[in-house]
Amino acid sequence: MSRIKATGLAHKVMDAAQAAALFTNGMVVGASGFTKSGDSKAVLAALADRAAKEDIKITLITGASLGQDTDARLANAHGLHKRMPFQADPVLRKHINNGEVLFIDQHLSESVELLHNHYIPQLDIAVIEAALITEDGSIVPTTSVGNSASFALMAKKLIIEINTVVPESIQGIHDIFVPDDYPHRNSIPVNVPDARVGTTTIKIQPDKVAAIVYTAVQDSPADIVPPDAKTEAIAGHLIKFFEAEVAAGRLTNSLLPVQAGIGKVANAVLNGFRKGHFADLTMYSEVLQDSTFDLIDAGKLRFASGSSITVSAECYDRVVNNLDHYREKIVLRPQNISNAPGVIRRLGVIAINTAIEFDMYGNVNSTHIGGTHIMNGIGGSGDFARNAYLSIFVTQAASKNDTISHVLPMVSHVDHNEHDVDILVTDVGLADLRGLAPRERAKVIIANCAHPYYRDALQDYFDRACAQRGGQTPHLLEEAFSWHVRLRERGTMKG
Amino acid sequence: MSRIKATGLAHKVMDAAQAAALFTNGMVVGASGFTKSGDSKAVLAALADRAAKEDIKITLITGASLGQDTDARLANAHGLHKRMPFQADPVLRKHINNGEVLFIDQHLSESVELLHNHYIPQLDIAVIEAALITEDGSIVPTTSVGNSASFALMAKKLIIEINTVVPESIQGIHDIFVPDDYPHRNSIPVNVPDARVGTTTIKIQPDKVAAIVYTAVQDSPADIVPPDAKTEAIAGHLIKFFEAEVAAGRLTNSLLPVQAGIGKVANAVLNGFRKGHFADLTMYSEVLQDSTFDLIDAGKLRFASGSSITVSAECYDRVVNNLDHYREKIVLRPQNISNAPGVIRRLGVIAINTAIEFDMYGNVNSTHIGGTHIMNGIGGSGDFARNAYLSIFVTQAASKNDTISHVLPMVSHVDHNEHDVDILVTDVGLADLRGLAPRERAKVIIANCAHPYYRDALQDYFDRACAQRGGQTPHLLEEAFSWHVRLRERGTMKG
Ligand SMILES: CC(C)(COP(=O)(O)OP(=O)(O)OC[C@H]1O[C@@H](n2cnc3c(N)ncnc32)[C@H](O)[C@@H]1OP(=O)(O)O)[C@@H](O)C(=O)NCCC(=O)NCCS
Ligand SMILES: CC(C)(COP(=O)(O)OP(=O)(O)OC[C@H]1O[C@@H](n2cnc3c(N)ncnc32)[C@H](O)[C@@H]1OP(=O)(O)O)[C@@H](O)C(=O)NCCC(=O)NCCS
Numbered sequence: 001m002s003r004i005k006a007t008g009l010a011h012k013v014m015d016a017a018q019a020a021a022l023f024t025n026g027m028v029v030g031a032s033g034f035t036k037s038g039d040s041k042a043v044l045a046a047l048a049d050r051a052a053k054e055d056i057k058i059t060l061i062t063g064a065s066l067g068q069d070t071d072a073r074l075a076n077a078h079g080l081h082k083r084m085p086f087q088a089d090p091v092l093r094k095h096i097n098n099g100e101v102l103f104i105d106q107h108l109s110e111s112v113e114l115l116h117n118h119y120i121p122q123l124d125i126a127v128i129e130a131a132l133i134t135e136d137g138s139i140v141p142t143t144s145v146g147n148s149a150s151f152a153l154m155a156k157k158l159i160i161e162i163n164t165v166v167p168e169s170i171q172g173i174h175d176i177f178v179p180d181d182y183p184h185r186n187s188i189p190v191n192v193p194d195a196r197v198g199t200t201t202i203k204i205q206p207d208k209v210a211a212i213v214y215t216a217v218q219d220s221p222a223d224i225v226p227p228d229a230k231t232e233a234i235a236g237h238l239i240k241f242f243e244a245e246v247a248a249g250r251l252t253n254s255l256l257p258v259q260a261g262i263g264k265v266a267n268a269v270l271n272g273f274r275k276g277h278f279a280d281l282t283m284y285s286e287v288l289q290d291s292t293f294d295l296i297d298a299g300k301l302r303f304a305s306g307s308s309i310t311v312s313a314e315c316y317d318r319v320v321n322n323l324d325h326y327r328e329k330i331v332l333r334p335q336n337i338s339n340a341p342g343v344i345r346r347l348g349v350i351a352i353n354t355a356i357e358f359d360m361y362g363n364v365n366s367t368h369i370g371g372t373h374i375m376n377g378i379g380g381s382g383d384f385a386r387n388a389y390l391s392i393f394v395t396q397a398a399s400k401n402d403t404i405s406h407v408l409p410m411v412s413h414v415d416h417n418e419h420d421v422d423i424l425v426t427d428v429g430l431a432d433l434r435g436l437a438p439r440e441r442a443k444v445i446i447a448n449c450a451h452p453y454y455r456d457a458l459q460d461y462f463d464r465a466c467a468q469r470g471g472q473t474p475h476l477l478e479e480a481f482s483w484h485v486r487l488r489e490r491g492t493m494k495g
Numbered sequence: 496m497s498r499i500k501a502t503g504l505a506h507k508v509m510d511a512a513q514a515a516a517l518f519t520n521g522m523v524v525g526a527s528g529f530t531k532s533g534d535s536k537a538v539l540a541a542l543a544d545r546a547a548k549e550d551i552k553i554t555l556i557t558g559a560s561l562g563q564d565t566d567a568r569l570a571n572a573h574g575l576h577k578r579m580p581f582q583a584d585p586v587l588r589k590h591i592n593n594g595e596v597l598f599i600d601q602h603l604s605e606s607v608e609l610l611h612n613h614y615i616p617q618l619d620i621a622v623i624e625a626a627l628i629t630e631d632g633s634i635v636p637t638t639s640v641g642n643s644a645s646f647a648l649m650a651k652k653l654i655i656e657i658n659t660v661v662p663e664s665i666q667g668i669h670d671i672f673v674p675d676d677y678p679h680r681n682s683i684p685v686n687v688p689d690a691r692v693g694t695t696t697i698k699i700q701p702d703k704v705a706a707i708v709y710t711a712v713q714d715s716p717a718d719i720v721p722p723d724a725k726t727e728a729i730a731g732h733l734i735k736f737f738e739a740e741v742a743a744g745r746l747t748n749s750l751l752p753v754q755a756g757i758g759k760v761a762n763a764v765l766n767g768f769r770k771g772h773f774a775d776l777t778m779y780s781e782v783l784q785d786s787t788f789d790l791i792d793a794g795k796l797r798f799a800s801g802s803s804i805t806v807s808a809e810c811y812d813r814v815v816n817n818l819d820h821y822r823e824k825i826v827l828r829p830q831n832i833s834n835a836p837g838v839i840r841r842l843g844v845i846a847i848n849t850a851i852e853f854d855m856y857g858n859v860n861s862t863h864i865g866g867t868h869i870m871n872g873i874g875g876s877g878d879f880a881r882n883a884y885l886s887i888f889v890t891q892a893a894s895k896n897d898t899i900s901h902v903l904p905m906v907s908h909v910d911h912n913e914h915d916v917d918i919l920v921t922d923v924g925l926a927d928l929r930g931l932a933p934r935e936r937a938k939v940i941i942a943n944c945a946h947p948y949y950r951d952a953l954q955d956y957f958d959r960a961c962a963q964r965g966g967q968t969p970h971l972l973e974e975a976f977s978w979h980v981r982l983r984e985r986g987t988m989k990g
Contacts, residue, residue, distance in 0.1 A: 082932065097966045102932035105967070107881075107914055113840075117884060118745050119917070119929035182751055182843035182884065187682040250613050256677055341882055342837015345608075348677035363909070371975075372966030378914060386602075386881060387836055389612060389677065412972060414858070414909035419602055419873060422614070434614035437577065437597035471592045471867030472600070477907060478980045480866075481972040488972075 003162045004212065006137040012212045019159050019211035020046035026081070027124040028059045030115075030151035034308035034335065035088075035262060035287045036067030038144030040127045040161050041217040044070045051079030061120070063146020063307065063335055064108060064286075064379060065089065067220030075101060084120075085111040086377040097373045105367060105377040108286070109339035112150040116181075125210070126155035128202075131166045133212075138201035141174055142166040143219055144308030145332045149176045149202045157210040164216045169323045172200050174332045190343045193257045193282040194303040196331065221313040224290060225264035227271070233427035234394050235268040238352070241423065241430055243276060253277045254302075257284035259344075259384050260291075261353035262310070265394045267291045269352055274298050284349050286338055286380045288330060290315045296329050304330045307338040339383035351384035355393040357406045358424055358449075360442040360458055361473055362433050364393050364416040370484055371412030378415050385420045397426035397451035403492035405454040407445065409461045410480035424449050438473045439466070457495055498657045499707065501632040507707045514654050514706035515541035521576070522619040523554045525610075525646035529803035529830065530583075530757060530782045531562030533639030535622045535656050536712040539565045546574030556580065556615070558641020558802065558830055559603060559781075559874060562715030570596060579615075580606040581872040592868045600862060600872040603781070604834035607645040611676075620705070621650035623697075626661045628707070633696035636669055637661040638714055639803030640827045644671045644697045652705040659711045664818045667695050669827045685838045688752045688777040689798040691826065716808040719785055720759035722766070728922035729889050730763035733847070736918065736925055738771060748772045749797075752779035754839075754879050755786075756848035757805070760889045762786040764847055769793050779844050781833055781875045783825060785810045791824050799825045802833040834878035846879035850890040852901045853919055853944075855937040855953055856968055857928050859888050859911040865979055866907030873910050880915045892921035892946035898987035900949040902940065904956045905975035919944050933968045934961070952990055 004010050020043055023029070033039025039062070050056055051074065059081050060074065065088035072091035074080050078100070083092065085106030096103040106114070114120050128148045130139040141148055142163055152158060177198030179185050189197045227235070245251045258281065260266035270291035273281060283292060283304040290311050295301035309319060309332070319326060337343065344351075355364045356375060366381050367374055385391040393416070395406045407426065418438060424431045429448040433441045446458045465474035483493045499505050515538055518524070528534025534557070545551060546569065554576050555569065560583035567586035569575050573595070578587065580601030591598040601609070609615050623643045625634040636643055637658055647653060672693030674680050684692045722730070740746045753776065755761035765786035768776060778787060778799040785806050790796035804814060804827070814821060832838065839846075850859045851870060861876050862869055880886040888911070890901045902921065913933060919926045924943040928936050941953045960969035978988045 099934060099961065099965060102935065103967055104930070104932050105914065110914075113884075114930070117843075121930075179841075183687075185841050185843070186686050187684065187837065187841060189682065191681050192678075254678075340837065341840055342682065342835065345836060346674075346680050346682060348680070368966070368968060370964075370966075371970050371972050372960075372964045372968055374967035382881075382914065386877075389608075412970075413968065414912055417909055419600065419605075419877065435599070435609070435616075437599050439594060440597065465867075466594065469865075469867050470594060471863070471865075472598055472869035473863060473867055473908065475866050475907075477866050477976040477983075480976065485973045 003132040003164065005135040006133050006206065009133060009206060009209055009212060012209050014211050014213065016042035016046035016213050019043045019213050020050050022159065022210055023047055023056065023058060023125060025056045028121045030061045030123040030126040030147065030155055032063060032128040032141065032144065032146055032148040033066045034063035034144035034146035035065055035310040036220045036222070037308040037310045038129050038142040038146065038219065039066045039068065039070065040129055041068055041163065042161055042213050042215045043127050043159055045073060048073035048077045048079055051077035057081040061085065061111060063144060063148070086379050088376040093374060103374060105374065107378060107382045108335045108380040109341065109383045112147050112336050115150065115154055123151060123155035125157045125159060126151040127159045127161065128152060129161045129163050131170050132162065132168050133160065134201055137206045138203050140171045140201050142170060145174055145176065145334050146307055147335060149178050149334050152202050152204050153178060156208070158204060158208045159211045159213065160209060161213050161215050164214065165218050167320060167323060172327055173323065173330065174200055176200070176202050176334065177337055188337055188340050188343055190337065191346065193284045193305045193347065194331065218316065221316065222289060222310045224267070224312045227264065227268045230396050230427040231264050231268040234265050234425050235272040237425050237430040238269050239272040239276060254280040256348040256350050256389050257282045259283065259285040259349050259351045261381065262287055263354050265354055266352060270295060273300055284347050286335065293319060305333060305338065307333055307335045339380045341383060341387045344384055344387040348389035349384060350390045351388035352392045352394065353381040353385065355395040357395065357408055357411055358393060359408045359411045360445050360462060361438045362418040362421045362424060362441050362445060363411050363414050364421055365411040365413045366415040368413035370488060382416060385416045390422050391420055392423040392425065393421055394425045397428045397449060398453065402451060402453055403494060404487060405451055405483065405493050407450040407454065407458065408483055409458065410475060412481060412484050498627040498659065500630040501628050501701065504628060504701060504704055504707060507704050509706050509708065511537035511541035511708050514538045514708050515545050517654065517705055518542055518551065518553060518620065520551045523616050525556045525618040525621040525642065525650055527558060527623040527636065527639065527641055527643040528561045529558035529639035529641035530560055530805040531715045531717070532803040532805045533624050533637040533641065533714065534561045534563065534565065535624055536563055536658065537656055537708050537710045538622050538654055540568060543568035543572045543574055546572035552576040556606060558639060558643070560584065581874050583871040588869060598869060600869065602873060602877045603830045603875040604836065604878045607642050607831050610645065610649055618646060618650035620652045620654060621646035622654045622656065623647060624656045624658050626665045627657065627663050628655065629696055632701045633698050635666045635696050637665060640669055640671065640829050641802055642830060644673050644829050647697050647699050648673060651703065653699060653703045654706045654708065655704060656708050656710050659709065660713050662815060662818060667822055668818065668825060669695055671697055671829060672832055683832055683835050683838055685832065686841065688779045688800045688842060689826065713811065716811065717784060717805045719762065719807045722759065722763045725891050725922040726759050726763040729760050729920050730767040732920050732925040733764050734767040734771060749775040751843040751845050751884050752777045754778065754780040754844050754846045756876065757782055758849050760849055761847060765790060768795055779842050781830065788814060800828060800833065802828055802830045834875045836878060836882045839879055839882040843884035844879060845885045846883035847887045847889065848876040848880065850888040852890065852903055852906055853888060854903045854906045855940050855957060856933045857913040857916045857919060857936050857940060858906050858909050859916055860906040860908045861910040863908035865983060877911060880911045885917050886915055887918040887920065888916060889920045892923040892944060893948065897946060897948055898989060899982060900946055900978065900988050902945040902949065902953065903978055904953065905970060907976060907979050
């Protein structure tokens with residue numbers, strides 16, 4: 001019981017099944033968890049068990065994706081009515097795409113705004129993983145902050161999951177800042193990535209605590225995909241680009257604070273910074289990944305700000321056993337601070353995110369397959385791309401034996417439009433779109449990024465669109481999606 | 496000469512033709528002017544005269560649109576190579592759409608970032624309209640600030656147009672704040688609409704002044720379109736919505752700071768605030784229009800922040816002759832401050848902008864006709880819609896004898912995607928999309944906003960897309976643009 005330092009809360013301890021009995025059908029639930037880290041390991045699982053037997057469906061709002069197959073279990077048990085703001089689970093994805101679960105895909109900085117503005121009903125219960133409850137009745141989060149601070153503030157009741165595999169020494173890694181209410185909100189005073197502007201714990205109202213549940217389960221590890229020829233090529237183009245920016249005097253060899261999306265490309269790019277003349281780098285990102293800690297250990301990265309630590313099992317042990325070493329080098333913030341539009345612009349963040357596909361004018365699809373089926377969600381890509389100093393999107397030029405081109409006449413779904421995209425990179429090459437009008441962008445994207453097999457077809461479409469229709473953004477609307485249609489009908493985009 | 500208080504600058508006075516001789520082919524030029532206000536009246540016109548006779552083409556960057564037919568004259572004289580970040584001129588539009596002039600359509604808050612980051616070449620010359628040059632060698636802008644402060648700072652040379660129809664008493668209306676350079680930028684300390692955080696004049700380096708030209712020409716007046724049945728209906732739906740928000744306790748009768756786009760709908764909505772219980776309203780907007788001053792005079796609007804004053808000839812006289820009265824009630828800011836993402840979110844702005852068309856999932860097209868031809872540009876709509884407390888878009892349900900539906904299966908161009916759109920309004924009705932997933936949004940948009948003639952066809956498309964494809968955002972890609980294609984081929988969207 002030593003993890004509960006506050007007096008008067010110990011009697012709230014119960015097991016997960018008992019805590020799960022507190023939920024009723026139709027409730028709106030906020031839960032900790034961001035990119036599989038710091039999520040509920042026991043209570044939501046127990047709720048899924050209940051939902052498998054009873055008619056109980058909730059609206060579930062998290063930080064971002066959950067680990068532990070929790071989303072899959074809840075979806076399979078028909079326990080989800082609505083889900084937001086992000087997910088990355090194949091089973092839940094299926095339930096969303098067949099219309100069984102309603103999914104609201106949100107900019108990660110915005111979920112607490114929507115709650116705060118009462119656009120989403122008040123949270124009935126918040127379930128928050130914590131390392132401990134302090135003497136003054138605050139909670140210390142674990143490996144993510146996500147939306148937990150605002151959830152704790154706004155929920156009617158709180159269930160706290162104390163995870164004893166996370167050492168108490170994690171205290172001090174978090175920086176909790178909650179913006180004031182309208183119309184008296186002040187600016188978020190984060191002017192450098194390593195600014196600490198809030199408290200190290202989340203203040204709660206003890207009388208809202210409905211249950212405390214003990215767990216001892218590690219976060220689901222990140223899937224580390226080893227680099228391959230394509231990710232190496234993408235990383236290579238980008239590192240060359242950054243070196244050229246430094247040579248041109250637009251950046252120093254400390255660059256500006258870097259944000260990197262999840263996945264193998266991001267890891268490959270970050271690893272690329274270990275070579276070369278880069279020094280004293282900083283990150284202002286969402287997720288701190290293996291590569292973040294590798295760069296810190298290599299002496300290249302001075303400081304990293306994020307909202308979660310999502311790493312492989314090996315790296316997890318390294319971090320958790322050396323928290324005193326990393327404490328001065330990292331900070332975990334609420335996602336409305338890590339992703340705050342104003343802070344991202346103020347710091348001049350270099351944003352590197354992965355696209356599902358992009359088009360010849362530089363519009364990016366991050367979320368939908370074939371214009372209809374969601375993959376994961378927009379996540380923080382919009383918060384960063386819109387406000388970044390440099391907004392970079394990467395993807396492979398073609399996939400599945402080159403039957404799918406990821407460079408297209410028109411994207412089947414627009415998450416980021418040409419205004420928000422500066423640099424596009426595929427394994428084929430890099431398109432620098434800065435200062436270019438749409439017709440100029442098309443030429444560079446087709447020449448530099450398209451897979452050779454599709455290059456002529458793209459150029460042909462562009463030429464005919466210019467000749468037959470013209471305009472600021474020439475298109476043949478009746479043909480714009482023909483590549484996607486062909487893929488659906490014939491299993492290949494090849495004409 | 497009394498408008499030049501600084502000693503040592505009087506000898507720079509010359510006529511417009513002499514100043515126009517300072518330009519050479521290929522130059523990058525920054526010019527004041529925002530929504531037809533505070534623009535160059537003499538020098539750019541004289542440059543157009545030169546371009547009509549000589550081979551001289553420039554890249555022209557302004558605040559937003561220009562008045563005085565300057566864009567038309569420059570385009571007709573083939574004097575424009577590239578143009579950014581906004582325009583609203585029918586002649587220039589034609590030259591852009593036929594590919595003669597390259598147009599970069601930018602979020603209005605971002606142009607100075609792009610210049611500052613050297614993504615656009617350094618300005619060779621900035622042409623800035625001023626009311627006077629002060630003793631300490633600063634300039635007092637006129638009816639707009641736009642990008643003038645940063646242009647003055649970043650250009651190699653300055654041409655100042657002193658416009659004597661603007662009274663010197665305009666001094667004090669402007670609040671000039673220029674963000675610092677990366678990596679040492681601080682937050683923009685605007686925490687309330689009436690905050691004054693900078694200087695009242697634009698500091699310049701006197702040795703950069705290449706010419707001073709006197710003019711005495713009034714800004715082109717705003718086109719005030721009288722309200723009609725459709726705009727009255729849209730305004731009516733919105734006012735009813737705001738009254739309901741107040742009744743529900745989500746807003747007080749002072750609302751939150753309002754931003755209103757240009758055009759007849761915005762004026763109609765703002766006029767609607769004169770009725771009802773609204774009091775102590777504020778605006779944090781781009782353009783201060785006739786309706787702004789009418790609301791101030793009616794005692795309903797306490798304070799209005801913008802980047803320009805763009806009003807009818809009648810209202811212009813009223814404002815210019817009563818500057819002492821309005822000085823405490825309005826402020827003009829640089830557009831990277833009026834449109835700053837962080838400030839818009841911090842203040843909780845209610846953003847009301849006009850769409851060209853929107854689709855059944857709530858994606859909005861603000862810029863392109865038929866997916867190809869630019870109308871004006873995205874302007875500040877993205878800065879506001881993305882970061883607003885409430886993001887509202889309005890348009891008519893159908894136009895041109897109802898041959899065009901403005902509510903569509905899929906927009907032909909995406910400027911704002913469903914993440915950034917809370918409320919949609921047409922003359923038919925209002926769709927409140929807060930807290931709804933895409934499939935739920937479609938039902939509300941079709942039922943509430945679509946023109947009755949097109950309602951069943953939209954519902955039919957949606958039903959078939961759900962049944963045949965499914966997904967988070969059901970679509971039949973091969974049919975998604977069929978309404979636009981039909982309009983192009985047969986002159987009507989009617990099936
Ligand atoms: C976009 C995103 C899904 C890419 O992730 P990734 O794992 O690098 O991408 P992958 O290439 O493995 O996956 C894309 C899949 O879509 C497939 N695909 C792409 N276009 C397709 C199309 N038109 N039709 C069918 N399948 C298509 C690819 O072939 C690939 O399939 P596979 O997984 O079977 O190989 C991921 O980055 C994401 O969710 N981003 C949005 C959130 C975000 O950017 N957050 C930023 C801050 S963390
Ligand atoms: C979107 C915008 C053009 C609407 O302006 P508006 O004057 O209210 O719109 P209108 O209805 O008069 O004009 C739209 C025209 O497009 C036409 N149109 C719309 N959809 C069309 C289509 N699919 N095909 C052909 N024409 C179409 C309409 O019929 C109308 O034509 P008309 O002018 O001949 O009547 C304008 O608000 C704008 O430029 N917005 C972007 C910038 C912005 O929002 N700034 C915000 C801060 S100021």
